[in-house]
Structure formats: C-alpha cells, structure tokens
Amino acid sequence: MVRNLLGSVLALAGATAAVWSPFRAWYDGRHGRHYRLGDLFSSGGVTNVPAELFASLFLPFVGAALVTLAGLLLRSRLLVALAGVIVLGFTVLWLVRVGQAAGSLVISGDPGNGLGAGTGLAFGGGLVLLLASVVLRGRGVRAEPVYVPPPDPGVPTLDGPATDYR
Helix, strand or coil: CHHHHHHHHHHHHHHHHHHHHHHCEEECCEEHHHCECHHHCCCCCCCCCCCCHHHECHHHHHHHHHHHHHHHHCCCHHHHHHHHHHHHHHHHHHHHHHHHHHCCCCCCCCCCCCECHHHHHHHHHHHHHHHHHHHCCCCCCCCCCCCCCCCCCCCCECCECCCCCC
C-alpha cells in the first residue's frame, strides 16, 4: 500500500512537471508552447513559426498525463512507464531537431540563452514517471486456490502400498 501511494505521488508529480514544462522557456527564451508539433516530424525542422497551444509540445505532454491518470486508476505500471517514455521521447526528439536547426545546443546559466527550465522539467518529469512505474506495485496476479482432493485410502500412492504390513 505504501509503495502504491509513493508511486502515485511520484507519477502525479512527473505528469505535472511534464504538463507545466511547455509554459516555461525551452531554448533561447522561447517557450515550449511556441514550438509546433509538426516541425518535429517535418523535413524542414524547427522553425520560428509560432504554434497554437494544442498544436505545440503541450499536446503530447497532456496525452502522457492522461495515460498516467489511466495507469494510476487501473494500477498499471506499464501505462505509467508508457507515459514516461512518451514524455522522454518527445523531449529527446525536440532536442535533436533544435540541435539540427541551431547547429548546436548551448547550456547557459544566463536566462534566455541556451536550454531553459522547460527542457529540464520535461526531461525530469519523464524520468520521474519511469521511476514511479518502478515503485508502483501494480495489480499483481492472484492465483486461484486449487482444490486437491485427499488421497483414497484404497489406492496405492508413490509412498508405498495402501496397507501397512508391519
């Protein structure tokens, strides 16, 4: 019970971090909600064209949060792990595509330069979701009791004959 409670809290924290991340700066002060989802899959790569909220990085992270909630309601470790993979997958895909468009990625301590807090929130949220899937106990498989009838006294068993000749 404690493992499920701790895993649920971790899963909710990871999903919250992932959903919150598009509202923070991802790269050079640009928020994640301004990156078009289609740019991650197009040959042109990431562009400066702004995106609508539900056509941005927000959409897969909300989807991952819904998968997390379904996993917690169904007590499914697999669904919570899938949510973590979705968040990490889109974060890494974004990193690759921005790195291709910019030529390199910069990690800077200056606000507005290089990778921002949104990237860290998304990456951390995905890792926390994977950790939550490990901590969760899940439903488990309950074995049905099997009825084994008592041996018939007149039938020989492997232990010896049915009657004792002492």
